[in-house]
Amino acid sequence: MPTASKNGILQEPQVVDLFKERPKSWFSIVIETFAATFFAVIFLEIFFRLCGVGGQEFLQPDLEFGTAHIPNKQVTWRLEGYSNNYLSSRGLRDSEHVYSKPNGTYRIALLGDSATEGLQVDLSETFGKVAERLLNEELFKSNYKHNGNPITNFEVINFGCSGYSNGQELLQYRKIVSAYDPDALFLLYNRGDSVENTLDQGNRAAAEPRPYFYVDKDLRLRQDDSVLAANADKLAPSPVLDFLRNNSRIYGAFSQMNMSLTINESRYRKLRLFLTKLMASKKPSNAEEFVTYPKQDALLVTSSILQELAAESHVQHRSFCLMTFPNWVNDPILAAQYVIFEPFANLIGAHYIDLTKSFKADPQMREDFLEFHFSARGHALVARKLADMVQRDLITDEKVTRSR
Amino acid sequence: MLFNSFTYLVFLPFVVALHWALPERFRRPLLLAASYIFYMNWMPAYGLLILALTAVNFALGLAIAEQQNLRKRLLQLGLVFNIGALCFFKYANFLIDSALQTTHWLGAAARSEALLSVKFPEMNVILPLGISFFTFEFIHYIVDVYRGSKPVKNFFDFALFAAFFPSQIAGPIKRFQDFMHQLEHRLGFNSAEFRSGVFLILQGLFKKVVLGDNLGILVSYGFTHIGQLGMIDAWLAMAGFQFQIFFDFSGYTDIGRGSALLLGYKVPENFDWPFISANLTEFWRRWHISLSTWLRDYLFIPLGGSRGTPNTVRRNIMLTMTLGGLWHGAAWHYVLWGAFHGAGLMFSKDWHDFVSAKPLLAKMRESKVWHYSGVCITMLFLFIAGTIFRAATLADIGHMLERATSFTPSGGLTQLFLQSTFPACLAVYIAFLAVRVWLDNLDKHEVDLTVPVLKFLIWWDTSTHVRAVAYATVAVATIGFAPGKIAPFIYFQF
Numbered sequence: 004m005p006t007a008s009k010n011g012i013l014q015e016p017q018v019v020d021l022f023k024e025r026p027k028s029w030f031s032i033v034i035e036t037f038a039a040t041f042f043a044v045i046f047l048e049i050f051f052r053l054c055g056v057g058g059q060e061f062l063q064p065d066l067e068f069g070t071a072h073i074p075n076k077q078v079t080w081r082l083e084g085y086s087n088n089y090l091s092s093r094g095l096r097d098s099e100h101v102y103s104k105p106n107g108t109y110r111i112a113l114l115g116d117s118a119t120e121g122l123q124v125d126l127s128e129t130f131g132k133v134a135e136r137l138l139n140e141e142l143f144k145s146n147y148k149h150n151g152n153p154i155t156n157f158e159v160i161n162f163g164c165s166g167y168s169n170g171q172e173l174l175q176y177r178k179i180v181s182a183y184d185p186d187a188l189f190l191l192y193n194r195g196d197s198v199e200n201t202l203d204q205g206n207r208a209a210a211e212p213r214p215y216f217y218v219d220k221d222l223r224l225r226q227d228d229s230v231l232a233a234n235a236d237k238l239a240p241s242p243v244l245d246f247l248r249n250n251s252r253i254y255g256a257f258s259q260m261n262m263s264l265t266i267n268e269s270r271y272r273k274l275r276l277f278l279t280k281l282m283a284s285k286k287p288s289n290a291e292e293f294v295t296y297p298k299q300d301a302l303l304v305t306s307s308i309l310q311e312l313a314a315e316s317h318v319q320h321r322s323f324c325l326m327t328f329p330n331w332v333n334d335p336i337l338a339a340q341y342v343i344f345e346p347f348a349n350l351i352g353a354h355y356i357d358l359t360k361s362f363k364a365d366p367q368m369r370e371d372f373l374e375f376h377f378s379a380r381g382h383a384l385v386a387r388k389l390a391d392m393v394q395r396d397l398i399t400d401e402k403v404t405r406s407r
Numbered sequence: 408m409l410f411n412s413f414t415y416l417v418f419l420p421f422v423v424a425l426h427w428a429l430p431e432r433f434r435r436p437l438l439l440a441a442s443y444i445f446y447m448n449w450m451p452a453y454g455l456l457i458l459a460l461t462a463v464n465f466a467l468g469l470a471i472a473e474q475q476n477l478r479k480r481l482l483q484l485g486l487v488f489n490i491g492a493l494c495f496f497k498y499a500n501f502l503i504d505s506a507l508q509t510t511h512w513l514g515a516a517a518r519s520e521a522l523l524s525v526k527f528p529e530m531n532v533i534l535p536l537g538i539s540f541f542t543f544e545f546i547h548y549i550v551d552v553y554r555g556s557k558p559v560k561n562f563f564d565f566a567l568f569a570a571f572f573p574s575q576i577a578g579p580i581k582r583f584q585d586f587m588h589q590l591e592h593r594l595g596f597n598s599a600e601f602r603s604g605v606f607l608i609l610q611g612l613f614k615k616v617v618l619g620d621n622l623g624i625l626v627s628y629g630f631t632h633i634g635q636l637g638m639i640d641a642w643l644a645m646a647g648f649q650f651q652i653f654f655d656f657s658g659y660t661d662i663g664r665g666s667a668l669l670l671g672y673k674v675p676e677n678f679d680w681p682f683i684s685a686n687l688t689e690f691w692r693r694w695h696i697s698l699s700t701w702l703r704d705y706l707f708i709p710l711g712g713s714r715g716t717p718n719t720v721r722r723n724i725m726l727t728m729t730l731g732g733l734w735h736g737a738a739w740h741y742v743l744w745g746a747f748h749g750a751g752l753m754f755s756k757d758w759h760d761f762v763s764a765k766p767l768l769a770k771m772r773e774s775k776v777w778h779y780s781g782v783c784i785t786m787l788f789l790f791i792a793g794t795i796f797r798a799a800t801l802a803d804i805g806h807m808l809e810r811a812t813s814f815t816p817s818g819g820l821t822q823l824f825l826q827s828t829f830p831a832c833l834a835v836y837i838a839f840l841a842v843r844v845w846l847d848n849l850d851k852h853e854v855d856l857t858v859p860v861l862k863f864l865i866w867w868d869t870s871t872h873v874r875a876v877a878y879a880t881v882a883v884a885t886i887g888f889a890p891g892k893i894a895p896f897i898y899f900q901f
Contacts, residue, residue, distance in 0.1 A: 027869075035870060035872060036873070039872075043876055046880070047880060047884060047887070050884070053831070054831040054832075055828065056828055056887045056888055081827075081828070081891060083891060085827075252887070255887075256883065256887035259887075260889065263891050264413055268412060270413060270414050
């Protein structure tokens with residue numbers, strides 16, 4: 004360090020000299036870089052946490068389902084809409100619920116994907132929670148009964164999970180939902196569900212790791228776990244990744260960027276697909292898991308899944324209701340599917356709510372949607388429909404019955 | 408190709424690395440090719456358009472310089488050609504729609520079925536990106552050559568001036584003399600300039616992605632739910648848009664200037680703290696500087712400028728600003744915005760003259776109270792002008808202003824604002840600006856060596872590795888605060 008002049012003020016040439024790059028030892032460069040990086044990471048983690056940034060991680064790999072919610076995770080969702088809530092200790096996008104159903108409780112289970120999950124709105128504004136409130140508000144005016152037993156409380160449990168196919172919802176019902184002993188099952192069918200149920204066997208390498216389904220030659224529904232098996236190493240718990248996923252806001256920010264780029268940038272999507280195929284997993288070690296079957300009719304498989312869900316619900320004396328996500332953009336493929344669904348629902352003994360009609364009847368329909376999902380208004384509309392269905396078709400109201 | 412896109416993230420480092428790796432004689436062809444790839448990435452066919460316009464203007468420039476007898480005619484031809492191209496691509500649909508609406512209105516007024524049933528052919532012309540900017544650069548070129556500047560003799564240099572990708576799509580509007588001077592006096596790699604370039608790009612991305620886009624979400628909500636806004640919500644939406652356009656456009660300019668610096672070129676600044684302006688005249692010296700100086704040099708002054716009677720000057724101001732508004736977009740509310748600014752500038756000038764003529768007022772004008780009152784009034788004017796610019800329809804302008812004066816309680820927009828990351832981002836940006844202003848004003852020559860600040864500055868300036876970590880931190884922060892959807896630059900549409 005040059006010495007100062009008598010009065011401590013430097014002359015111009017010395018100031019210029021001071022700011023010239025001087026060679027540093029490698030050791031000091033390495034130490035300074037590490038220290039700077041360490042403090043930068045700490046700063047960013049704290050700053051992101053304070054500002055609610057990077058908190059959109061909510062899914063973790065799962066060997067059985069492909070993906071599942073992270074239990075107890077605080078999720079600050081900003082990608083579309085806004086919410087800031089915790090996932091429950093059992094990984095539900097809901098408040099805490101016990102397995103054993105309290106006496107007098109009428110329990111409704113909601114199955115579906117991101118539209119049911121409703122991260123785009125606050126938990127209290129999701130159609131499950133709103134329907135629960137609506138039903139409980141009317142308890143005092145009514146004398147509800149189910150199977151002859153009085154109802155003193157309504158509970159709606161949201162099992163919705165982003166990206167879930169109907170096949171995953173079927174598995175969810177068997178392995179998780181049944182444990183809660185619901186009285187009624189509502190499934191919100193969405194665009195893309197039918198495609199997600201079946202595997203494009205020519206494109207296994209790029210397939211999302213999840214269970215797929217097919218219909219065999221005897222028209223029985225079969226499960227294909229070959230993609231799960233092929234990705235077992237990626238789906239297995241990883242302490243480092245799990246820690247980052249659960250705790251690191253920087254990891255969350257990069258994950259969010261990845262999600263955003265995948266949605267918005269076609270070149271990025273293509274690059275990811277290329278890299279995925281390049282690094283595609285080998286065949287599963289157990290050759291029997293690698294099943295081949297004829298190309299599937301997606302709608303046939305979907306119908307089989309829904310039929311299976313309806314049949315299993317009926318065996319367990321549960322009502323099953325199929326709701327269809329509103330086709331407000333007039334997608335012709337979806338419109339064609341919905342034409343089949345109503346008679347199909349009757350055939351399998353399921354109740355049916357066509358949300359398209361309800362939403363299109365709303366003069367301010369656009370307000371009911373964000374970009375891809377329901378707005379708070381949209382959720383409220385679905386909740387009303389759900390509550391009406393429950394009150395009209397699934398339970399009895401002795402006050403109404405007596406007055407008749 | 409957007410500056411804040413994944414493609415540009417790959418494109419820029421590749422071009423920069425290749426540029427400095429190649430010998431000097433290959434660098435300009437590389438930049439020219441890269442600029443055309445950049446432009447044609449959007450629509451390949453329009454690369455021919457920019458090439459054709461370049462060729463014609465290059466030839467015109469040479470001809471104007473050489474043909475002394477015909478130079479005025481050639482200049483007129485050039486102006487007609489460039490303005491004609493701009494009008495065709497930008498205003499054809501607008502003119503046809505306006506003519507049709509006028510005909511139908513006349514038909515309704517006159518109850519004429521013939522007029523009501525008139526149909527004009529639909530043109531559906533796709534607006535080429537950046538046409539407003541590069542036609543203005545061509546007009547500046549041929550006018551300046553006419554006025555005596557030496558024309559560019561090398562076609563490829565001229566083509567590079569026209570297509571230079573850091574400023575191609577949304578300015579700043581360059582002056583060919585400055586650009587050619589840089590081409591002729593190329594220096595080698597300058598690490599200080601390179602560092603400045605990286606810093607500017609990061610700053611620009613932060614302004615555009617973190618501040619502009621996040622604010623854009625709130626503003627968009629406000630302008631699509633006007634009926635549900637309370638008074639504070641309405642002011643938030645109005646002010647929000649003005650700042651959104653600033654962060655968006657100045658962020659873009661920073662990225663453009665930074666990209667140019669990485670290649671060793673300097674592109675003019677476009678913004679100079681516009682919101683500290685005490686009056687509208689000052690604002691237009693600080694906002695979109697390249698456009699306002701272009702309008703001054705090629706429209707206002709040729710019309711007569713500030714010479715002539717007061718009414719002539721007012722006419723010149725009004726015409727310049729109205730056409731400036733029309734330049735922004737083919738819609739009547741842009742024309743209205745320009746006229747609104749024109750009216751404001753006329754008033755500002757008249758007020759300035761009035762105050763100057765009154766000794767007491769002229770003395771009061773020196774006070775800080777007067778100055779800051781002027782800043783507040785100017786900002787209020789800008790918020791209202793911004794509403795005219797942003798509103799989807801003329802009726803929406805009225806609705807928004809009505810909500811802003813309605814004394815109704817806050818609605819969803821204020822809640823959205825408080826839930827968003829924007830307040831935190833703004834706080835960070837303000838803190839950064841405060842440090843920057845303080846550092847800029849810090850006279851290192853007067854500071855005692857023993858002061859810790861100077862020690863830190865010396866260490867900072869001599870530690871490239873630490874600066875790299877700091878820049879990476881800013882980049883990660885930008886990624887974290889970026890909204891989910893990548894929004895294009897507002898000025899792309901012009």
